[in-house]
Amino acid sequence: MIERKDVLSIPYLKKAVFTGSYEGLRFRFATVKRESENGEEKKVLQITAWEAPYGYDVTPEENKQRIEREFSEEGVQQGIDWLNGLWEAEPEKWKMAKTKW
Numbered sequence: 001m002i003e004r005k006d007v008l009s010i011p012y013l014k015k016a017v018f019t020g021s022y023e024g025l026r027f028r029f030a031t032v033k034r035e036s037e038n039g040e041e042k043k044v045l046q047i048t049a050w051e052a053p054y055g056y057d058v059t060p061e062e063n064k065q066r067i068e069r070e071f072s073e074e075g076v077q078q079g080i081d082w083l084n085g086l087w088e089a090e091p092e093k094w095k096m097a098k099t100k101w
Contacts (some may be wrong), residue, residue, distance in 0.1 A: 001084050002027075007076055010060035013045065014071075024098030025087050026059075029079060031071060034078040047079035049086055057090045 007029060008018050018029045028048040036042045048056065048101070050064045067082055069075035087094050 001087070004077060006078060007080060010071075010073060010076070013076070014043075019056060021052060022083070022094075023086060023091075024082065025092035026050050026052050026054075026056070027083050028056050029076070032068070034068075045071045045075045045079060046085065047082060048060070049083055051100075053097065053100045055068045075101050 002020070006020060006022075012018065013029055013031055020027055026049065028036045028046075030046050030048070031043050033041050034044050046066060046068050048064050048066045050056070050059045056064075065086065067079065069078045
């Protein structure tokens with residue numbers, strides 16, 4: 001399972017994209033800008049998941065799943081929980097993807 005220690009810190013995520021993988025499940029944490037309800041710009045955490053073996057840039061959009069969460073420690077943990085839920089829901093799918101490399 002993916003744990004909090006496996007994803008880099010909030011200060012890192014403010015400046016850079018973080019990618020990783022777990023047993024055939026590839027993932028990406030990135031900061032994106034969104035307009036808030038009052039029209040101000042805010043940062044949110046976008047978490048993307050897709051099957052191995054390919055990287056983010058060459059994986060077709062229709063093969064990616066995404067969620068957005070608040071840019072906070074809680075948002076990072078929610079993203080990790082979501083990724084673990086994806087893996088637990090279909091472990092054989094992810095394990096098969098892992099064997100494609």
